[in-house]
Amino acid sequence: MKYSLFSLAANTLTKHKNWKPALVDAHPKAKYDAIVIGGGGHGLATAYYLAREFGLTNVAVLEKGAIGLGNVGRNTTIVRSNYLLPQNGVFYQHALSQWETLEKELNYNVMVSQRGVVNLFHSDAQRDAFARRGNAMRLSGADAELLGRDKVQKMMPFLDFDNARFPIMGALLQKTGGTVRHDAVAWGYARAASELGVDIIQNCEVTGFEISNGRATGVQTTRGTILSEKIGISVAGNSSMLAQMGGFRLPIESHLLQAFVTEAVKPLIPNVITFGAGHFYVSQSDKGGLVFGGDLDGYNSYAQRGGIYTLRDVVESGMAIMPMIGRIKLLRSWGGTVDMSMDGSPIIDRAPVEGIFVNAGWCYGGFKATPAAGLSFAHLIARDEPHKIAKAYTLNRFASGHIIDEKGQGAQPNLH
């Protein structure tokens, strides 16, 4: 059922009684050509691309709860491709180009809003580092502009240019960056995948792998054993749990990332802003709430809830650049479990067990990567070889030393 202004008008006449389900809950079959574990943004996108790009339609997405309620439903909705290292730059730029046409492709308005991402800098050294990044972005095909203080002030007069502890000296701007309505991404992919024949199976928790002669042949679930020769793991913060069932370990720690939203106010912040001397990023949702976040709480966690220290650190940082927000009220805070990899970059690769594939280690970057991660992971599962944009995201890179460490923090996940 195609969505459009006309179908909306037509259905208005029938009092919206005839809309077909967008989310279709399937029952598990005994065997599939491919199984994707995890009904989050990446898992649903992977299933969609398996069907759409690689003709694999006998595919199941297994979700232990309800789809779209993990990190795809908990992030701060930012999309951007402002990466320093070319392995990431090329990948995320591909993702950004996919976002630009996603609503048409899915016939679902995911509200891609390319309102611009502004990274503020506060010292000469940081300006040079941002220039390096901006230049690298240009080489990777992304857009980037280095703005001086005056331009930043003209764009965002509400920032603190007078009394800041770390004065604002300028910014790196990516005009094509912005926000996307996160829930809609999960629903749009789910609807499109279902229409292509994918079975989306909710309340179906994987409890183990069927492995014979070192090869995975299926999964055990709370709804019985389901067979498949190709099994993709796309479960973000729970990756290590699945790895453990498969008998291997990953270079990943699960960490806690909080996110925050204020009460809705009339349009105030035109774009996405990040602070260069603290951990803070913010945008305003179409509903009017300021959606923001900051640093990890810093310790391993699966609890999906954070602490006061990080709350204060993030809000202090927000107030440091825009003291006008003091009288806007925090409405809700929540936490997500992020799969922090040891070098801060993702893994899209075969697992040590044949037949199992891993898509993990997304750190903060999972949401913005969704279309490219889905496409690359589907490519790997369908063809058993990496997509050209994701060749660097191997598991072996830690042994070979080809690590992709954007921040230069080394093997300490909570610093990436």
Place this chain on the structure above:
Amino acid sequence: MRINCPYCGNRDVAEFSSMGEEPAKRPDPQQADAQTAFVDYVYLRNNPAGPNKELWYHGQGCRQWLRVNRNTLSHKILGVSLAAGGDQNGK
């Protein structure tokens, strides 16, 4: 979250920084497969959902490294001891 530091007493988590799960003992650099052993040591983690044996640094207190046995699902602290001298269970 609060951690009961053996030196300083019960303190807010803000005073500490976590190094995550403590890996197995640092490998012998002379061993034959030292590079593989070090890759495992530096990069691979069990990352359990449940009790986790972790290393924490009380940077804004006594500057001691602590072994903390902590549940990553409930954030409950099950045991704390000094890294230099305490045992692996955080006792």
Place this chain on the structure above:
Amino acid sequence: MANNSTLTPKPAQSTVASQPNRLAKGGQIERSLPLSFEFDGQQLGAFSGDSLASALLANDIKLVARSFKYHRPRGIFSAGSEEPNALMTLGKGKYREPNCKATSVELYEGMAARTQNAWPSIGFDVGALASAFSPFLPAGFYYKTFMWPSAFWERIYEPIIRQAAGLGSASTLPDPDQYDVQHEFCDLLIVGSGPAGLAAAIEAGRAGLRIMLCDEDFAMGGRLSSEKLHIGDQNCAEWANSCLAELASMPNVRICASTAIVGRYDGCTYLGVQKLSGGPLSKAQQTYAEKLWIIVPAQVIMSTGATERSLVFGGNDRPGIMLASAVRTYINRFAVAPGKRAAIFTCCDDGWRTINDLKAAGVEVVAVIDSRETVKNEVLALGANSSAKVMLGATVIGTKGWKGLRQISVSDQQGDVSKFEVDLLAVSGGWNPNIALATHLGGKPIWCEEISSFKMASDDRVENVQIVGAAAGQYSLGAALNGGLKAASLVTGIKAKFVLPKTDDECFGITPLWVLPKSVGKNSKGQKSRGKAFVDLQNDVTNTDIDLAWREGFKNPEHIKRYTTMGMGTDQGRTGTVNGLAQIAEANNEPMGLTGNITGRPPYVPVRLGTIAGLHRGKYFRPTRRTSAHEAATELDAHFVETGEWLRPQWYTKAGETNWLQSVTREAEAVRKSVGVCDVSTLGKIDVQGSDAAEFLNRVYINNMAGVAVNKVRYGVMLREDGFVMDDGTAARFGQNHFVISTTTANAGKIMQHLYYCHQVLWPELDVQMISVTEQWAQYAIAGPNSAKAMKLLVGDYLDLSDEAFGFMACAEFSLDGIPARAFRVSFSGERAYEIAVPAQYGQSIFNQLLSLGKEWDITPYGTDALAVLRIEKGHVSGPELVGQTTAKDLGFGGMMSKKKDFIGRVLAGRAALIEPDRPSLVGVRPVLKDDRFSSGAQFLPVGSSPVADNCLGYISSVAYSPHVGSWIGLGLIAGGSERIGEKVRAYDPVRNKDTLVEIVSPVFIDPKGARLRA
């Protein structure tokens, strides 16, 4: 809390006469303290003790808001923080605060309140046109359209949607208020001061426990102020006041009104927010608007009460439709009659108690409509003295009145419809225990049939929490009081001593009416509910929205919540969500509580961001670290640069200099030609002692530190265990068992932590101790050909500086005229240079002394920029090269890596990718055309190649104008490194619109043999 508004109350010009709905007597208001306030420009009167909502109702103002999506007229619905409708903007200019709940704001003198989300006025709002289009705008309509053409989303559709959405409008000026932060460690935190909380406080307070008793309301007492019940022979409000008076006299009890406990966190830590002042604060007052409490109690009693639920029927949102409990609050607590002719619509016993309160307030009650077919006699008796028509098994199926309720249509049991002209409809859908706080740590509520709501399965004794009173479903007054006493006695460990007088025992029977059935009435006349039936008043979510979402496959409550936005408003859906969940459960044919519940997310009520930031604002966002010689540098017109938290002189402006480049160049030339002095105190300094100190350092540096002779310094590099460079610095050996090592400014803390890790975790058996002494020692570099002369004047009497005694890389501890001092002959600039360290309190005087002693050679203070010029000329790496992505070999230190010992990072530095010969490594760059200028961050591309990532060879890391070379020079990392010396490449810098042809050269631009170091 007493009203502590800044303005002196004006004389009593506002009288009861000007407040038409104010009752002649009663209430907890201070009639001797009249207040005046402004509402949409209209001057109105009220009394101290009023909330903004009660003041508006007293003045017969019912239309106070427009709804979020359809801009429907809305009135005051509740009397607390659960309010979905009455959101207003308070204050003007920089004090403007949007989205304040009129129902929980304490009125203050001079308050300026305005309606929001309405244009041009609340009475005539163009946005209400949305109502006409509402058939086109069902839940989630925006996901189905606005997709074409795609560029229109950002340019047309989204701006329109954004402008239409949003509630109030925030100020764009800095928040003028100040906020305080306080920590509290008490024996017992009691959240909520209703009957259960007060009983617990009295009992535990008399036992001597240190108690913090909080209530989000500005008046303590909870429902005790709102009901006409009795405790013994006292009115319950009087009883509450006497309890509060006794508690106020106890030194061990802290009573905090206007203090919402908004979050429960791990480790028995609670976040509270206290409103300290209503109105704008004058500068002179020097006080705080709000206070953030961080509370760590040993035990907690959650007596958080319950919130009444709405009922879902057509037209249930009109101004004049109000929760029955709120009606009683306005009458009993505020002495305000919220209407003139009222009806009551309920599905539970509790709604009936409103009859007599209305009657006592002189409000005519025309009908009591109960959806239940049978009601207990004792409940029926509540209506016995009233002329109200009692209708059992009946439901309200429609309402009329655009800007205020005028009429309701009621279908009786048979389906016959009668109409009543009323301006007030009190609705009661039963009560929800306020368990949001209890669920913040992930506790799951369970469905309880007895109260037809969710409650916590049990107290969380592990976290020392007890839930009591209405929050635990103990709804009657007697049960709540007993619950509080019992909990307190569990905390004190002794049997409760307080003897409860006999109390009223109300009925709380309920048969929930979640949503009107498709057809009401038993006979063929079956009536349908007419008009929009709102489940979530704030977000304009109707029962048909939920139906539609369900049909579209959104069957999980969490999906429906996100798709329809139910429960996502500033009230977190406290009066409506359970009704919505029941509708979903019915559609799914599941029992209540199976899939959805009402877990809350902090904060419990919205909190100003300013309050959370507290004192860490503006210049105080983070500490500022200044070196000992900061004042001296300021007097020399230093321009400071942020280096982490440190402020360091970046350059010093001399009279006549008009730009930084002049100053920096002069300073660098002075060092090359004569002598300069630089404050290097911010570099990390770590004192390492013990019989294994040398062995320890040997394990953490790549080079041999055990071999450093006493009174010698060695440059060293540390790796991380993953084989990449972590930091560089020097190790000075002052004794067989004593080293002082230096780190970069940026990494001082990190290296300290790393060294403690290495010792305490990896090698606790080593006999070594270490401590940071960065702040304890001030240190200055004296560099240049005349440095020895200046140095000699300063320390010559105390230390032999001859090359024999104190050659290159020497160090010494000595007494400088009685001051402990250290000297080092090290150089970052490439010139003969010294560093001198003294205890920090002598730093500034040593710095000034150096400047005066060195006058003969025109000694020049130089900043970090000149320092950078000098080190780039010399090819020394620094922060821009130590970025955590470079190996020792990349930076030219490959040869330093000892092969004779193990050290941190050695093994993994041997990985294939880390020893690839074509890794980018350190080189110098200079422009092919002498006058060209390039910048740090430019990327290297082969000449003639296209600018794509695959062609990138590396980048320029550091750039400076070199007076020595006479052009701009730089350091960079390029694939192949020194093999490319002599090659010309592009320095591609598109973000600065530059593309410069540069030549790759040696990174050492001056004195490659090091003769000047020893000169």
